[in-house]
Amino acid sequence: MTTTAIPPTPARIRAVPPVLRRPGLPGTLRSELTKIVSVRSTYWTLLAFVAASIAWAVLYCGGTVSHGIGPSFNATEASLTGQVALGELIIVVLGALVITSEYSTGMIRTSLAVMPRRGVLYSAKAIVFATVTLTISLVTSFVDFFVGQAILSGKHYNTTLGAPGVLRSIFLSAAIVMVFGLLAYGAGAIIRHTAGAITAILGVIFLIPLLAQALPNAWFADLQRWLPGGGALEPITRSAPPIDAHLFTAWGEFAVFSGYAAVLLAIGAWLFIRRDA
């Protein structure tokens, strides 16, 4: 190996202006926004989410109007339950895709070669996905509510925005959708495979509550408030307190699932930063 002095790089006219601050989160957020709005799968999944949520609200409230109501009826819940029970599953797909599509296409290698600060890239992706999802789901929540109430008003079952707990339900029903999306994002970062990540999250949502029902009734009653999928999401869509006294309140259940999402996001971040890409 020769030890000749390194010649200074000859001065070139730079085609790109220099930066005063080290490129980081602001630019990467813009980049991730460009990424998410420039592929069709985003529009398809968001459209499916909006359509499924509203369709469920129409069907559920329509059914209620024709069949009458029981003692546990809650007008807010009737209009929002579709978005949480069904819409959430669709957002899970988008949350996983946002990160796993980088691996399936190989784009991740290009992304990291231009932004080697992995924590910045991981956070920017999550923030952009969460913001886009929350915006859409919040609008959808309101549409669900107004469409549902319009139908329910046929038999005067409806409630109003000003009634106690209604705004909370609308907001939390939108936010919980984002939380499940972030859960899938974390799983996507861990598993790095679209089908694998989606299967894992849907498996957790569907299978665990089902298996838990095999437990003795008293145990299940105590456990249910911690499990995704089943009855634990009910307090979130409901403007009144939960019927099942074993469940946490709306904010309590929201905190439980946000906690799960935070754990998966943290594990995903740790692996994303550490692992070979």
Place this chain on the structure above:
Amino acid sequence: MIEARGLSKRYGDKLAVNDLSFTVRPGRVTGFLGPNGAGKTTTMRMILGLDRPSAGSVTVNRKPFGELYSAMREVGALLDAKAVHGGRSAYNHLLCLAQTNDIPRSRVDEVIGIVGLEDVAGKRSKGFSLGMSQRLGIAAALLGDPDVLMFDEPVNGLDPEGIRWIRLLMRSLAAEGRTVFVSSHLMSEMENTADHLIVIGRGKLIADCPMAEFTAGGAAQAAVVKTPDAELLAAAVAAAGGTLEREMDGSFTVHGISAERTGALALANGILLHYLAPARVSLEEAFMELTADSVEYQAKTGAQK
């Protein structure tokens, strides 16, 4: 400038890159040669911080890749032309990359012009031919107008026109004083492009020398002769540790012994020579000779001498 020191990468019990040390300098095209599976891509991935070295280190402009101030302004790389989201248009692909490093939109249009993709910039890259994908990958590498450029097998699957274009581009980038590091498994691709060669086999460094030295190194140990006394010469050459090989045109190639030495042998043994010259070993042959022991997947029934 790229500097590797004792760079190693282990996958399970397989050592993909084994204690590599080399320096890639600015102002010239450095060819990175080795048979398939020699560890070229793994080395490039470690340079870009995609893979963590098992041992040793590698720096770009004296810093680990992850600590560069603005990665795109310092290094542009094309590892795999198909490593893009096919559902995104070429323009949006380049835009999302530029935005990470606060590079203005105007530069995106500029590089699209440089690689000649203006007509398809708005189209999804899914439908691109390999040649168009390579151009898109090169556009991405040029976005930050970087000092260091790295291309992994850039001419793979390209037509002659595309190969010529990339070759000229690399030469002009080096002429501007940039560091250009290009990998290939085919020696012939380097013949008219590289100024300097780094050759590896089975993850180990085999040669690190200027192109001229690499070809001359082979020639020093071979000669072409014409003689009516082939058997006598064969015996003399064998006694001196070389081999004699008959060529199609009736001449002979002496392997393992220089032309000067062959002349001396002939004189000492009273053998008549009609012609004697140092053999001009082609790059391909010199490369094959050097890497013969280090080919990862060798054909069992190959025509190896």
